[in-house]
Amino acid sequence: MALLEVKNLKKSFGGIQAVNDCSFKIEDGCIYGLIGPNGSGKTTIFNLITGFYKEDSGDIFFRGERINGLKPYQRTERGIGRTFQLVRVFRKMKVLDNLLVPPHLEKLDKETRLQKAIDLLKFVELERLKDELAENLSFGQQRLLEFAIVLMQDPDLILLDEPTSGVNPALIKKMCDNIKQLCKEGKTFLIIEHNIPAIMDTCGTVIVLDYGRKIAEGSGADIAKDERVIEAYLGAGAEVHK
Amino acid sequence: MSSPSFYIPTTILALLLFLPLFLWNFGSPFQIHVMIMVCFYAFLGTAWNLVGGYVGQVSIGHSAFYGIGAYVATLAFLEYSISPWLCMFLGAISAAIFAVSIGVPSVRFRGGGAFFALVTIAFAETVRLVFLNLKIGGGAAGVWMPVLPESFLNFQFHSSKVPYYYIIFGFLLAEIFIIHRILKSRWGYYFVAIREDEIKAESVGINTTKYKLIAIFISAFFTAIGGVFYAQYVLYFDPFTVFPLELSVYMVLVATIGGRGTLLGPVVGSFILTPISEYTRVWLGGSFRGLSLTVYGILLMVIVIIIPAGLIVWVKKGYRVILDSLSQSTKHD
Numbered sequence: 204m205a206l207l208e209v210k211n212l213k214k215s216f217g218g219i220q221a222v223n224d225c226s227f228k229i230e231d232g233c234i235y236g237l238i239g240p241n242g243s244g245k246t247t248i249f250n251l252i253t254g255f256y257k258e259d260s261g262d263i264f265f266r267g268e269r270i271n272g273l274k275p276y277q278r279t280e281r282g283i284g285r286t287f288q289l290v291r292v293f294r295k296m297k298v299l300d301n302l303l304v305p306p307h308l309e310k311l312d313k314e315t316r317l318q319k320a321i322d323l324l325k326f327v328e329l330e331r332l333k334d335e336l337a338e339n340l341s342f343g344q345q346r347l348l349e350f351a352i353v354l355m356q357d358p359d360l361i362l363l364d365e366p367t368s369g370v371n372p373a374l375i376k377k378m379c380d381n382i383k384q385l386c387k388e389g390k391t392f393l394i395i396e397h398n399i400p401a402i403m404d405t406c407g408t409v410i411v412l413d414y415g416r417k418i419a420e421g422s423g424a425d426i427a428k429d430e431r432v433i434e435a436y437l438g439a440g441a442e443v444h445k
Numbered sequence: 446m447s448s449p450s451f452y453i454p455t456t457i458l459a460l461l462l463f464l465p466l467f468l469w470n471f472g473s474p475f476q477i478h479v480m481i482m483v484c485f486y487a488f489l490g491t492a493w494n495l496v497g498g499y500v501g502q503v504s505i506g507h508s509a510f511y512g513i514g515a516y517v518a519t520l521a522f523l524e525y526s527i528s529p530w531l532c533m534f535l536g537a538i539s540a541a542i543f544a545v546s547i548g549v550p551s552v553r554f555r556g557g558g559a560f561f562a563l564v565t566i567a568f569a570e571t572v573r574l575v576f577l578n579l580k581i582g583g584g585a586a587g588v589w590m591p592v593l594p595e596s597f598l599n600f601q602f603h604s605s606k607v608p609y610y611y612i613i614f615g616f617l618l619a620e621i622f623i624i625h626r627i628l629k630s631r632w633g634y635y636f637v638a639i640r641e642d643e644i645k646a647e648s649v650g651i652n653t654t655k656y657k658l659i660a661i662f663i664s665a666f667f668t669a670i671g672g673v674f675y676a677q678y679v680l681y682f683d684p685f686t687v688f689p690l691e692l693s694v695y696m697v698l699v700a701t702i703g704g705r706g707t708l709l710g711p712v713v714g715s716f717i718l719t720p721i722s723e724y725t726r727v728w729l730g731g732s733f734r735g736l737s738l739t740v741y742g743i744l745l746m747v748i749v750i751i752i753p754a755g756l757i758v759w760v761k762k763g764y765r766v767i768l769d770s771l772s773q774s775t776k777h778d
Contacts, residue, residue: 274652275647275648279648279649279650280650284649287644291644291648292642292645293637293638293642293645293646294641296637296641303634304646304649304651306649306651307650309631352649353649356649356650
């Protein structure tokens, strides 16, 4: 059984069909990339999976359970975590407190909770800033903090919306390595990214969207050769230099 | 024990405890009344602050909970002649349940902004009109509390206002303690997370509707206790005195000028605003009505521009300076 299955999903805003009959499956313990030109419906799909938008039609299954109609927090409880395209952190809270918010942590005792938060701050290299207000962090640091918050929730499926945007190249490499490491530990990722080299390096499977439709799915190497993908990104008639 | 961080708060607390006794012997009952009102509005502002300051749901209809508390408690007392303290609990729980029932449709929208503020105003006005026109508790004629022998059990004191001061002061301390405990618990994280970013809060797994309703329940409970206290203090009230929009606005002002989303902000706000209101009312009598509101307006504008976080910021800075200088002098000695 797939971890996540999206079936014939549709969503429109006014006259714009943002997601158009889109279907795909996400298998447990893999890293998937979701790419496509601007406005191709990637973030809308994230919002549909996490319950922030209500689909016009179609189904979403998580571990075989149909999750349409569940509220965002209920989907989080089931094991779906996400970050946002425009970074979202609790700005007036200290960095450490940001990590202590998720209700999932109620299961842990105070000491374990705190230790886990400190370990994650070390992981994203923000430990020295733990007592700063989140709003004082740079955009890239806030992005890393958001990544740490989602890891704190310990979800099975992690949706990352442009995780490398605003992050320096050295940290991008580290982040990609960390994602691969977490994948080995059993986490599953679906990543929206415009940084194609990072996607190709990290993701086993890449799903390509255009005008809300899935136009291709396969390994990075296959996708790079796919004419429909080249056309969507570069326009019809474009040549790719080998 | 000899540390300034111990003896300064202890001294302030002792002053607040003994000042009314001093005023009773050497001052005037009006000065005690002002102190009662300072604690009373600090109590109401602290109750409002839980929802408006910590959870970020700006209610401008808290007078509805205040009035319902006063009416339910008083009518229960008049009808069943049970202890006024038990009636106070009945009033508070009724107001809290009512608050949740109006909260369910109004907190569904994210952000707690203009929509929530407007809905709370509308509900408060509706409640006022219902009590006015359906003749509940005498309609516009109001409710007179029967005068009972002076005692703590009867919640009535005729020879001195001092016991009322100790009751409201005790209520305020208990309220601050309870809210402090709540904010230090997991709920505190959820409340502030909702205020900071409701979408993010939902995405990390917080049931935002549930926690907003919990905050509204607690806030309305305390606000209603304030309403019952007022009814017992003046022994008469009507829909105009317990449901006015001005009262709701005053709760917002006390918390905002003092420091929204801080534990002692509303206390600081009340210590500044309430004496202004009470003394201008007495000194100016019937002339210049509304002058206190003008002063509030000016204060609010100045504070929003200079210290948007509220006067508590200056109070904290001042306290730290005093603490440091006292610590330094202790070291030199």
